[in-house]
Amino acid sequence: MQSTTRDPEVTNKKYDYGLIVVSLVVVAATIVGLTVSPEQGSAIANRAFAAITYVFGTPTLVFALASFAFLLWLAFSKYGDIRLGQEGPDFSTKSWVGMILTAGLGSATVYWAFLEWAYYYQTPGLGVAARSDDAYAWSLAYNFFHWGLSAWSLYCIAVLPIAYHLxxxxxxxxxxxSVVAAITGIRQRGPLGxxxxxxxxxxCIGGLSVTLGLSIPxxxxxxAGVFGWQNSFMIDLAIVALISVSFSLSSYLGIEKGVRRVTNFNSILAILFLVALFVLGPSKFIVDNSVNALGIMLQNFVTMSLWTSPIQGSDFPESWTIFYWLYWITYTPFMGVFVARISRGRRVKEVIINMLVSGSLGCWVFFGVLExxxxxAHLHGLVDVVGEMAASSGNVAILQVLGTLPMASLFVLFFVVLSMLFLISTLDSASYTLAVTASRELRNGQDPSASHRLFWCLMVVVVPMAMIFVDAPLNTIKTAAIMTAVPLSAILLLMCYGMVRWMREDYGLHSREQILVEARAPVTPALATRSATL
Structure with a gap:
């Protein structure tokens, strides 16, 4: 019988009420301020973001590349063979990879997977002429770059210190x-903690607000297009209600019974959608252009990573690469907590390779087919994607692209269901990590109480919907959230420093062979048995 202290259904009902109240007050005050003075708030946020990218832009580029280099060193060093706990993995490899991918991608990915090339085509990087043949080639290469190795490295450097700590x-x-406190000795419940x-x-709430604000419309x-209805706020509410019930039920059931099953189903539908578009679409062009883009990206990886355009003065690095890295950094705590929770029993190099290789490949295949x-469709004059984005919206352009498929209404409905599942997976993971953060002293293997998870399920929907209802400027919310990426970067650096210090203290005198022997030691039978059934 499984130990009570290891049972993920065991709950800790000690809520951190002070943190919950202060957090919601800060979020509410931000919404009210932006609603009352949207233009002034937007101007302040934009000036602050410009100042941050001017001062911290180059360090951000170096930080992202250094994160990738650090993980390569760690994976191939003796420390890469350290097992994160002596228990067997809690989840099968298929479920583990699926949960990481769906949590890391999110529903907004589906939007960008159809349109991101069009933005780069109009404003390409590295001095490439806009709207040229080279711009087409580089647009997908930059898409692969921004959703590839460096991005997943930023996630991974948050996961490993938390997992090692636990x-x-x-x-x-x-x-x-709790990780920072263990490294520095500060009081976790003190002001800095x-x-x-x-x-x-x-x-986390700011990022989810942008995701919902982009996905729901x-x-x-x-x-509305499939059923011939007039688009309205009531349809928005109906979709939000359906999504809320679905992910609240999933969250209530917990990671094993809820989140894992949703992500498995989501992964299957995503694969079916990609296969259908690949078979019915320009298969050879998809393969050729994806391989070409991958070659451009890999050949120019370091240049793309460190390009600051000091002579030409292009704003591409600030508008895209630096912006993207800061945006990915804002999600690192959420991904760090969630992936650490599901990675017990894995070796350090397993986590690194899975996140960098599986994460990047998953994005490249997904974007490669849809982009x-x-x-x-744009090249052959079926849909003027660039023109439609300028004339109406990206949403209209996506639906017109899907309209070129046979049985278009069926594919649009399939697309809607897939997007909803991505959104449910993201909200599932987010509500779990928010509940974890607002719980006192959860121990290894414990989950927050079901009622606490449901509370955050409610919050991650109500707050963003309130922003949409009052027409709060979501881009400003996004900018405000991204500005916290700078202090988060410092926290990530501190966590990585602490983890390396711990590894040297624990395994510095061990040979690689000794670490491997320890990693291959028999796992806890109860967990190993349970893992095989998941």
Missing amino acids: YVRKHSGFRLS KLVDLIFIFT LLSEGV NYSMD
């Missing part, structure tokens, strides 16, 4: 503040 050092607490957790909650447009299908 499963090797056996410290309690999934919070970022609370500030770390407050930054996490604010950036697209889903409403698709549903190339959209680009081919």
